[in-house]
Amino acid sequence: MSTPTTTRHPKLQEHFYNMDQQLEASTLGMWVFLVTEVMFFGGLFMAYIVYRHMYPHAWVEASHELNWQLGGLNTMVLIVSSLTMALAVRAAMLSEKKQQVFYLLTTMALGTVFLVVKFFEYKAKFEHHLVPGPHFNPALEQGMQIFFSLYFMMTGIHAAHMVIGLGIMTYIVINAAKGTYNAEYYGPVEVAGLYWHFVDIVWIFLFPLLYLLGRHGA
Amino acid sequence: MCVSVFLALLVFTAITVWVAGLDLGPLNTPVALGIAVTKGTLVVLFFMGVRWNTPLTKTVAISGFVWLLILFGITMGDYLTRGWLGVPGR
Amino acid sequence: MSNEASVHEQSYLGAPHGLASWLLTKDHKRIAILYLISITIFFAVGGTFAAMIRAELVTPQGDLLSSDLYNKVFTLHGVIMIFFFLIPSIPATLGNFLLPIMIGAKDLAFPRINLLSWYIYVIGATVTLAAVFNGGVDTGWTFYTPYSSMSSNTSVTTAALGVFITGFSSILTGFNFIVTLHRMRAPGMTWFRLPLFVWAQYATSLVMILGTPVVAITVLLVAAERALHLGIFDPKIGGDPVLFQHLFWFYSHPAVYIMILPAMGVVSELVAAMSRKQIFGYSFVAFSSLAIAIIGFLVWGHHLFVSSQSIYAGLVFSIITMMVAVPSAVKTFNWTATMYKGAISWESPTFWIFGFMGLFLVGGLTGLFLGAMGLDIHLTDTYFVVAHFHYIMVGGGVMGFLGGLHFWWPKMTGKMYNETAGKIAAMLVFFGFNATFFPQFIVGYMGMPRRYHAYPPEFQFFNVLSSAGAVLLGIGYTMIVIYLIYSLIKGPKAPANPWGATGLEWKIPSPPITHNFSEMPVVTEEAYDYQHAPAPQRGVK
Ligand SMILES: [Cu+2]
Numbered sequence: 080m081s082t083p084t085t086t087r088h089p090k091l092q093e094h095f096y097n098m099d100q101q102l103e104a105s106t107l108g109m110w111v112f113l114v115t116e117v118m119f120f121g122g123l124f125m126a127y128i129v130y131r132h133m134y135p136h137a138w139v140e141a142s143h144e145l146n147w148q149l150g151g152l153n154t155m156v157l158i159v160s161s162l163t164m165a166l167a168v169r170a171a172m173l174s175e176k177k178q179q180v181f182y183l184l185t186t187m188a189l190g191t192v193f194l195v196v197k198f199f200e201y202k203a204k205f206e207h208h209l210v211p212g213p214h215f216n217p218a219l220e221q222g223m224q225i226f227f228s229l230y231f232m233m234t235g236i237h238a239a240h241m242v243i244g245l246g247i248m249t250y251i252v253i254n255a256a257k258g259t260y261n262a263e264y265y266g267p268v269e270v271a272g273l274y275w276h277f278v279d280i281v282w283i284f285l286f287p288l289l290y291l292l293g294r295h296g297a
Numbered sequence: 298m299c300v301s302v303f304l305a306l307l308v309f310t311a312i313t314v315w316v317a318g319l320d321l322g323p324l325n326t327p328v329a330l331g332i333a334v335t336k337g338t339l340v341v342l343f344f345m346g347v348r349w350n351t352p353l354t355k356t357v358a359i360s361g362f363v364w365l366l367i368l369f370g371i372t373m374g375d376y377l378t379r380g381w382l383g384v385p386g387r
Numbered sequence: 388m389s390n391e392a393s394v395h396e397q398s399y400l401g402a403p404h405g406l407a408s409w410l411l412t413k414d415h416k417r418i419a420i421l422y423l424i425s426i427t428i429f430f431a432v433g434g435t436f437a438a439m440i441r442a443e444l445v446t447p448q449g450d451l452l453s454s455d456l457y458n459k460v461f462t463l464h465g466v467i468m469i470f471f472f473l474i475p476s477i478p479a480t481l482g483n484f485l486l487p488i489m490i491g492a493k494d495l496a497f498p499r500i501n502l503l504s505w506y507i508y509v510i511g512a513t514v515t516l517a518a519v520f521n522g523g524v525d526t527g528w529t530f531y532t533p534y535s536s537m538s539s540n541t542s543v544t545t546a547a548l549g550v551f552i553t554g555f556s557s558i559l560t561g562f563n564f565i566v567t568l569h570r571m572r573a574p575g576m577t578w579f580r581l582p583l584f585v586w587a588q589y590a591t592s593l594v595m596i597l598g599t600p601v602v603a604i605t606v607l608l609v610a611a612e613r614a615l616h617l618g619i620f621d622p623k624i625g626g627d628p629v630l631f632q633h634l635f636w637f638y639s640h641p642a643v644y645i646m647i648l649p650a651m652g653v654v655s656e657l658v659a660a661m662s663r664k665q666i667f668g669y670s671f672v673a674f675s676s677l678a679i680a681i682i683g684f685l686v687w688g689h690h691l692f693v694s695s696q697s698i699y700a701g702l703v704f705s706i707i708t709m710m711v712a713v714p715s716a717v718k719t720f721n722w723t724a725t726m727y728k729g730a731i732s733w734e735s736p737t738f739w740i741f742g743f744m745g746l747f748l749v750g751g752l753t754g755l756f757l758g759a760m761g762l763d764i765h766l767t768d769t770y771f772v773v774a775h776f777h778y779i780m781v782g783g784g785v786m787g788f789l790g791g792l793h794f795w796w797p798k799m800t801g802k803m804y805n806e807t808a809g810k811i812a813a814m815l816v817f818f819g820f821n822a823t824f825f826p827q828f829i830v831g832y833m834g835m836p837r838r839y840h841a842y843p844p845e846f847q848f849f850n851v852l853s854s855a856g857a858v859l860l861g862i863g864y865t866m867i868v869i870y871l872i873y874s875l876i877k878g879p880k881a882p883a884n885p886w887g888a889t890g891l892e893w894k895i896p897s898p899p900i901t902h903n904f905s906e907m908p909v910v911t912e913e914a915y916d917y918q919h920a921p922a923p924q925r926g927v928k
Binding site: 092093094095100103104107108111112114115116118119120121122123125126129130133134211212213221222224225228229231232236 | 492493494496497498558562565596604608621630
């Protein structure tokens, strides 16, 4: 084993035996990392549960202030981007360079659309005095300010993850355009995909929990 | 495969918006969460490929959510039982 | 290619040379050394704050430090010792160095992320030090709301961000270890052939990745509450400060196991090596590590017995807390059984593990006092608590760390330290530690509260005793630094296996070559096969 008989793939790092081991390590690594992400968002969801239990009425009222159409639009956008991301990974596995680049760019475009929509939502909140702090509308019910604190923390951290995701994708798409990824070496694309899907899943939970409470009876 | 999962996700999104408009009483939240969990599971199983992955990856994928339930369950164990013992004078 | 290969056959310390080659290294052994240097610096800083506390408490009057300054001093002592010394102490140094070697790998799965983790640690430390120089923090290391979020006008935001950032270095270490253990073991290295130190690191890593993110988001929320006026724990707008305590202790109780589990792993190795016997009940010791990690996540409410937590929840927390004692006791019994009729050699690592066992026993048993909900109401926030957790974290964690450092120092540096000095230091630390902290049990039980710079005169005797013990302790720790550094300059060259121990790390030269193994190992034997172990290469009495 000390003298490798087969030639090593140029992308195989020194401390791995073979490409399979390297790929398995990176995939498992991403999954373990996503567990920490789940726990990270988990703290926020914990706060959500406690305060929703304390202030059920204020929660519905506050949710009513959110624009569920925009939230729904963003949900669609993210789901489509997850699809294109999955297709990009598949293109990488099939060594299809053009498709890879196309799907990755589409995913990034959709991610950007999400952030733009988010920006306009935030802007509206500032205009309606719904941002916690000294300018928060004092006429609102006890508990609503906590809802908006959580809303900004949750969606803000989610958006930060999107921005990081776009950064990762930029790196991936540049390398994809150079033809780095193919059936033998597609780990980075897959790992980036896992991260992107996870960010999508967080939104899948945030959407009904934040936007849709106020829909009925209001 | 990818496309049919994608269509299912869109359908579930439509359902969750539609259901939110109905007043199901105490069932509002469980239904909304049930749909969200279904959608999340679809993404995990198909888009993230856990369905075709090793048992280890499956365990890791589940463990995060199990640990969240520990956090949620035990903390709510405090909040939900706080009122059981009357406070004198209140 | 051949030139590069020859570099990898040299000692990891020598090739390549230069500061840049260290600061940009991806070698887990060099990163371990970087961590070792950093945590030693922080141990000295935290120790200086401890010295200030003990100096103030020699007299009942608050004469040396003003109450404000005292608040900052004990806060910084806690923050630095916990987040910047104890949490990374064993995992990031001994763990980083040994884990790949022990499983027969060339490196951790993600060498670059390993280096990143050290840089994140340094950035987090710098931010925290910025808070120190910017007026300090006075909230206690626990950052309890609403004081931290609303009242304190010290640099809480900066310190909280420092802790937030450092949390990621610990997450990355744990994450790297888990993937490495699952994917990088050498052929034949099955799970039940792993050294118990590795099992302990695995359990520790689980706690790191499952707990640390929660405290990270929690301190981030406190920072956001101060900086952005978001209100999550703010009672003024209906928030619940106790929620902060839940989230904080969800991590910070298990964090104790981040400090103690690796030390237990070290002790398991040393007990077998120093009694030259197969460890008694291997699988029990291995699984008790996992049991401690898991049960440790279910008990955090014992920190909230007097915080308006529901007493029904308190009852359950109290019962589960008692249960953690079971796997801890399993370990202690198994170590004792291992030593029974063993050929115990009185080398300096032996002294440290005996110290560990004595102090950990006291710390663990007093933990049961505090876990009992009724008794805890009397003991909450007294020096009894302070003594208890120092017995666990310093008596257990630091003794284990130093024991491991003395055991593996020849492997890490290729040099032998002075054996007599090692024994004297171990004794000084053991007796100094007891003199410092045992009186605190008494004075705490008598009702002396923690975190005040003044106290009633009747407690002075115990406090003087405590401060005197701290002097011994300080001398002991300083001595270690001196003779270990001296060994680097003047120490004799270490043989490959000075203790005659089993394990892959002892089959390679001291210090190891860059790639750890010149020929990738294939494991065919069980762990701790001391019947067939080589004889020690230095004198055994
Ligand atoms: Cu605890």
